[in-house]
Amino acid sequence: MVAYEVGKQGLETCKKLFEKVFERVQLPFPNNKIQIFSDGNDDYTSTIPDYYAETCVDYGQLIKIKEGGKIVDKIKIIVYGNPCYSEIETTDIENMNSIFRERLGRLVRKTKCYSKKKPRLVDAVELYQFYWNFMDKLTKSETPAMIEGLEHHQWSWEEFFNCKLSILN
Numbered sequence: 715m716v717a718y719e720v721g722k723q724g725l726e727t728c729k730k731l732f733e734k735v736f737e738r739v740q741l742p743f744p745n746n747k748i749q750i751f752s753d754g755n756d757d758y759t760s761t762i763p764d765y766y767a768e769t770c771v772d773y774g775q776l777i778k779i780k781e782g783g784k785i786v787d788k789i790k791i792i793v794y795g796n797p798c799y800s801e802i803e804t805t806d807i808e809n810m811n812s813i814f815r816e817r818l819g820r821l822v823r824k825t826k827c828y829s830k831k832k833p834r835l836v837d838a839v840e841l842y843q844f845y846w847n848f849m850d851k852l853t854k855s856e857t858p859a860m861i862e863g864l865e866h867h868q869w870s871w872e873e874f875f876n877c878k879l880s881i882l883n
Contacts, residue, residue, distance in 0.1 A: 715810060715843070720836050728757040732765045742770040747795060751776060751802050759793055768794045774802035818842055844874070 717734035721727035742748040747770050752758045754777035762773060772795035779787040790802040819827035820838045829835035847859045848869040859865040 715807075715846075718839065718843070720832065720839055723755060723757075725757045725761065728755070728761045729764070732761050736765045742766060744769045747772050749773075749797055749801070751797070751804055753777065753804055754791075771795050772797035774799075776802055776804050814839070814842065849874070 716738050717731055719727050719731040719734065721730070739748060744767075748766060750758070750762060750771060750773045752773075752775055754775050758773070758775075762768075762771060773793045774797040775791045775793055777789045777791065778785045779789065790799060792799065792802070815821045818838055819825050820829040820835050822828060829838065848857055848865060849871075850857060851868060852858050852861065857865065857868050860868070
């Protein structure tokens with residue numbers, strides 16, 4: 715996961731998210747575009763052009779039609795650029811969100827550990843992000859940070875607690 719923002723779904727949260735994405739992702743060019751796929755939230759449609767030229771972005775939306783709480787149809791829309799229609803999916807981020815809710819009780823509403831204060835929630839998410847990227851092996855032998863070339867070994871909790879960290883968020 716390149717970036718995340720904790721907050722209510724809206725334009726302000728979307729802008730904060732794309733500020734982080736812009737800082738962390740190599741600047742795209744028309745011959746090397748960035749691909750972005752989202753749900754039908756139009757905040758992305760108005761925010762992405764503030765950070766990237768439309769000629770450098772392939773952006774598509776996947777809108778889910780629900781009836782009685784069940785998905786009955788999916789509509790794929792190419793917003794701008796030329797993304798491959800079959801690749802317009804949100805399953806990767808939905809899977810990550812599901813893993814977060816499964817492993818961080820603070821993200822599950824109506825539980826005793828649901829965060830009532832945003833700073834505590836942000837700290838919990840940052841800690842879990844570090845664990846996920848640097849401590850938890852995604853494959854049999856490598857963490858996500860190792861796969862991306864950011865680290866050469868798997869971190870331990872001892873290393874974590876004895877190291878001064880600079881958190882990107």
